[in-house]
Amino acid sequence: MQTSTRPSRLPDERDPGPRAVRIADGLTLRRPRPEDARAHAELMAHPGVQPSLLQLPYTSELLWQERFSKVPDTNSGELQLLAFDGERLVGSAGLHPVGPQVRRRHAMMLGIGVHPEAQGHGVGSALMDALMRQADDWLGVLRIELTVFADNPRAIRLYERFGFEHEGRLRGYALRDGRYVDALAMARLHPRPPVIERTAA
Numbered sequence: 001m002q003t004s005t006r007p008s009r010l011p012d013e014r015d016p017g018p019r020a021v022r023i024a025d026g027l028t029l030r031r032p033r034p035e036d037a038r039a040h041a042e043l044m045a046h047p048g049v050q051p052s053l054l055q056l057p058y059t060s061e062l063l064w065q066e067r068f069s070k071v072p073d074t075n076s077g078e079l080q081l082l083a084f085d086g087e088r089l090v091g092s093a094g095l096h097p098v099g100p101q102v103r104r105r106h107a108m109m110l111g112i113g114v115h116p117e118a119q120g121h122g123v124g125s126a127l128m129d130a131l132m133r134q135a136d137d138w139l140g141v142l143r144i145e146l147t148v149f150a151d152n153p154r155a156i157r158l159y160e161r162f163g164f165e166h167e168g169r170l171r172g173y174a175l176r177d178g179r180y181v182d183a184l185a186m187a188r189l190h191p192r193p194p195v196i197e198r199t200a201a
Contacts, residue, residue: 026085
């Protein structure tokens with residue numbers, strides 16, 4: 001499903017603002033809408049997804065509807081993307097500011113979840129590629145951070161492919177199914193920081 005070509009933009013009559021982006025046959029990426037709340041809650045609560053995140057079971061559809069109803073704060077650089085295989089939601093990922101501190105404006109946090117049936121078919125790579133392009137080419141983010149459970153090798157390999165490096169192990173990081181489990185802290189620095197384009201005199 002993953003391709004090496006740049007995504008092509010698709011007109012989206014229901015949303016005159018953000019447009020859907022075709023990544024491969026049948027796979028599109030776009031910002032969420034309020035009507036996506038139910039499918040997103042189901043994705044976040046899926047037994048093959050929820051344990052890998054910090055989401056609690058029984059995810060609230062109303063919570064996601066409220067979040068998706070808000071006008072995105074584009075000034076913060078925050079970006080949430082949903083991946084659809086046809087009409088089916090198969091993935092969700094986002095770039096989020098790490099906090100209000102001025103001295104941390106150069107950094108953002110990344111989170112991602114992919115439906116188990118879509119894993120290994122390029123969905124995670126398509127989402128990661130879109131977020132990296134946004135961070136590198138349009139936001140000038142120097143540092144992207146994430147945490148991943150240490151026993152999630154598939155996710156770790158995905159992050160490594162996109163330039164994330166291991167920065168440490170967080171012992172007993174989170175409670176999962178009655179046990180405290182370790183997580184890895186990973187981060188990626190901008191591979192080609194922006195420079196001033198010089199013109200001929």
